[in-house]
Amino acid sequence: MNILPMKNVPAAATNWRLVGIQCFVIFHIIVLVCCGVPGSFPLKDRLLQVLNPYALRVGLWQYWNMFAPEPFSLNAYLEAEIEFADGTKSVWSFPQMSKMGYFEKMCSERYRKWAVDEIRLDEKSLFWADTARYVARKAQTDPSNPPHIVSLRRHWHVIEDPNLAFVPVGSRVLASRFQTYRFYRYEVHAEDVL
């Protein structure tokens, strides 16, 4: 392999070092392309089987489907209904960006990501119990009347095709037009709110 010699380093060491760098470069181009480029084709899939363990362990996993293939076409938020030991109920709202000011919204974006982009989805059911426990801890104000049941509800409103119904920017939809679905019910244990 023809490679550039370096100053002040013995030639053999230089060559071996540069061979190492070349291998590193080639290997990582393959890793980055296989992990980053979308689509499924036989060569990529076979390479990923080999490379994925490395990419996952090191932290080179990646996906770039921002607002794609289709942008979100619904406004959504989550709520939790808490039933206390004495039978009373209250509603705990997950942080909603649309109700926040400019700076608060910037700082709280990860709450939106967590609730609306992740917990709302059935694919993330693994995290529902943790979420319910978190809500129970937040709702616990009176130790003699702890939360007993936490139910998670999602509310959503679909943004219609602008060719059918063009909505001016900034318009709000009445809460009554939102659809609601209770997707999880959790019975709180004493140790959950400690």
Place this chain on the structure above:
Amino acid sequence: MTLQAIRNAWNDFFFTKQPVTGIAVFRICFGLVLILNALFLLAGFSDWFGSHAIVQYSTALTFTGTGRINLFSILGASDSSAYLIYGTHLIAIVSLTLGLWTRSSAVVAFITLVSLHHRDPLILNSGDTAMRVVLFLLMFSRAGDAFSLDRWRALKAGTTTGPPAFQMPWAQRLMQIQICIIYFSTACFKLQGEAWTNGTAVYYTTRLWDFERFPVPFLNDSLVAIRLMTWASLAIECALCSCVWVKEWRNTVLILGVLLHLSIEYSMNIPVFQWVMMSLLVAMVAPQDMDRWVAGLQGRWHALPAPLEQPVPVSRRRKAA
């Protein structure tokens, strides 16, 4: 085209020594974005990383699997270890930005960032992914060879003199490839979507209440303007992974990319992401261009003469030899 020509092109691209000003300026811009990101992480810190975090450590492990780089697996998922990892990360990124023990700082910054990412994978967005992958590649670059405390100390100690030496840009080239993968990938995804091809995607994104920031009157209420904005953003993303490699178009494409990200930053609440991407575009600037601009600025401010040697392609050096 011959095999020799391919080999020469490969060696010229990755191993022809280039000025280090570009990667040094990138290090500073990227470091500032990392600091901004770290400060934003403070909001809700205990909810994401504390011992009573929303996502329990055992659940995160079930989701990510074991064996990943994760300091929490060594230190435990307590409040103190979360603050220790975060504090170390903050010190490392400040140090990286200043160019103090640059490579070690980059390594520590990367390990702590990955650990935080693996602690709670639910709160990560594409900006986090870009920061993590590029920080990995930055560890291998010569980003501390200019505009750094490392260089200032070396000059003071007399271990180096004159302008920074040219270095092989292979790590920066890997970053550039990664940046192109980002734009290529997102453009491919979008081209599969009906809303992007029929020009209504911006309509939907501007009607998402959670993302609203500053108003854009008239434009966002005109379907014609919305279509033009949708297709323009798609075209710029395509250009950022293709036309950016054409020397004559590169700077124009990069300016368009910055304008795209600034317009999204103005109109949509997606904190840090746009700044991450704009800082990455700094790494796409040709090293000679960056060197010339910086030398021009230095000359204007300090009346210093512009450097220096010109890069000589590996293939030409070999012929001369």
